[in-house]
Amino acid sequence: MSIVKFANVTKKYYGKVALDNVNFELPAGKVVGLIGPNGSGKSTALKLMAGLIRANRGAVTVCGKPAGRRISDEVAFLSELDTFYSFFTVKESINFYHGQYKDFDLAKAEQMLKFMQLKPEARVKDLSKGNRGRLKIALTLARRAKLILMDEPLSGLDPIVRELIIKSLASFIDLEQQTVIMTTHEVAEIEPLLDMVVAIRDGNVLKIEEIDNIREEYNISLVEWMKKVIGHLD
Amino acid sequence: MTGFNETQPIYYQLVQKVILQIVRGDLKAGDKLPSVREMGGQFKVNPNTVQRAYADLERLTVVETRRGLGTFVTEDRARLTQLREQLKHEKIDTFIKDMQQMGFNNQEIKDGLDEHLGDSPNKEDKNVNC
Numbered sequence: 001m002s003i004v005k006f007a008n009v010t011k012k013y014y015g016k017v018a019l020d021n022v023n024f025e026l027p028a029g030k031v032v033g034l035i036g037p038n039g040s041g042k043s044t045a046l047k048l049m050a051g052l053i054r055a056n057r058g059a060v061t062v063c064g065k066p067a068g069r070r071i072s073d074e075v076a077f078l079s080e081l082d083t084f085y086s087f088f089t090v091k092e093s094i095n096f097y098h099g100q101y102k103d104f105d106l107a108k109a110e111q112m113l114k115f116m117q118l119k120p121e122a123r124v125k126d127l128s129k130g131n132r133g134r135l136k137i138a139l140t141l142a143r144r145a146k147l148i149l150m151d152e153p154l155s156g157l158d159p160i161v162r163e164l165i166i167k168s169l170a171s172f173i174d175l176e177q178q179t180v181i182m183t184t185h186e187v188a189e190i191e192p193l194l195d196m197v198v199a200i201r202d203g204n205v206l207k208i209e210e211i212d213n214i215r216e217e218y219n220i221s222l223v224e225w226m227k228k229v230i231g232h233l234d
Numbered sequence: 235m236t237g238f239n240e241t242q243p244i245y246y247q248l249v250q251k252v253i254l255q256i257v258r259g260d261l262k263a264g265d266k267l268p269s270v271r272e273m274g275g276q277f278k279v280n281p282n283t284v285q286r287a288y289a290d291l292e293r294l295t296v297v298e299t300r301r302g303l304g305t306f307v308t309e310d311r312a313r314l315t316q317l318r319e320q321l322k323h324e325k326i327d328t329f330i331k332d333m334q335q336m337g338f339n340n341q342e343i344k345d346g347l348d349e350h351l352g353d354s355p356n357k358e359d360k361n362v363n364c
Contacts, residue, residue: 031280163278171275175282192244192279212243212286221240 003028003147003179004049009058011044018044020203021058028146029175031193034183035222036200036230042183043080045200046149049181050077062147073102076145080152082132084124090135091120097139108172109142115168130161137165141172148173150182154189162189169193191222199229206230237277244279248287253296256307257318267297267305 002025011019019041026032034042047053048060051071060067062075084093090113098104113120116134127135133156140148153169154162170193173180184190191211199206207229214225238247255261268276273284288305291297295313299305308314333343 030282166278167275170278170280171271173281175280192238192277192283195280195282212245215241215243219241224240 001028002026003063004181005059005061006045006048007059007061009048009055009060011041011048011053011055017203019048019055022203022205024198024205024208026179026181026196026198026208028179030195031169031173031175031180032182032196032198033187033190033194034181034198034200035185035187035226040200041203042200043151046077046151046181046183049147050075050149052077074145075147075149076101076140076143078136078140078148078150078153080155082136084132084135084139086123086125088124089120090118090122090124090127093124093135093139094120094142097142101143101145103144105142105144108144109138112138112142112168112172115172116164130157133157133161134164137168141168144174144177146178148178148180150180152183152185154184154186162186166190166193187226188221188223194222197222197225199226201230245283245286245290248273248277248279248284249290249294252287252291253317253321256296256314257321261307263307263311263314264309265307266303267307269304 004026006022006024009019009022010017022041022045034045036042044053048055049062049067051062051067051069054068062071065071065074067075085096088096094106094109094113098106098109116138118131118134118138122131124132124135133153137153140150153165157165166189169180182190194211196208196210197214198208209225211222214220214222218225220228238244252261252267261267267273267288270281270284270288273279274281277284288297288299292299292305294317295310296308296317297305298308330343333346338346
């Protein structure tokens, strides 16, 4: 079953085309990476799935439903930006999310705090960038959402936090119930986590491929494959 | 990266890692393998990948999955002995092919091996695999 479907989707920002008549479907129960150079349309695709922006033409559906404002009940979106209130403590942020989302699992959130080594009484505004990154992941993964979308989950974080985040993804996602789609530039680092990749450039989907196939058929890593398909990283 | 090479599928490399652990005796007949989740966390790979590796090991009759209990190394010791032999032959085959490609004849290969194994008893302490 496909969890996400793009049918003839075009998205423009003030006349500039970000996605150009895109068609694709992604299966449920996988970890999918959207890869491509900056400005290729990756984040735009992700925001369309999250219902945060609307397509100029075509339809984006999640589980068969149009991806509009109401899809946030079923979709967890991890923004590249910080999205919590700075005057909250870690614990208060969790309680707030718990109040906002029906699928928020308090027990899982507490488990994640321990895993991420975050102190519940710490104030968000006093957290380092790395610790805010950890909190963001904890809040996102504590939701039992069918679809988890992550925009650059590793970007700008130090190697220790990146490793912790990768580990948390490997151990806390329930792929029997959930699908993860993320944009990333840290391709080599994230490759072992991925089932599939979608290569995007200049607003077009160039290729969708299973990671195992890339290695089995071409005997190359994802980074090499990217260079072939997309040309360059940035 | 995380101890995986760049060219083989990761599930396949996981299979090789587990087989090595079994052959070396780190995992013994009847031992429980880490859960899919634990294994995923440990190697930082996707649970689907671990699942696929375990399914492959099961197909090779090296492990068994018991419903609700987990995945275990087979109790069939004959199979494990066979696995060890199989691995030995594979490695020796590759070694001999490499040597022949470089133009060494059988006697030279044997002498070379004897020399290496004979006069330096400490050599085997060097564990190249890990």
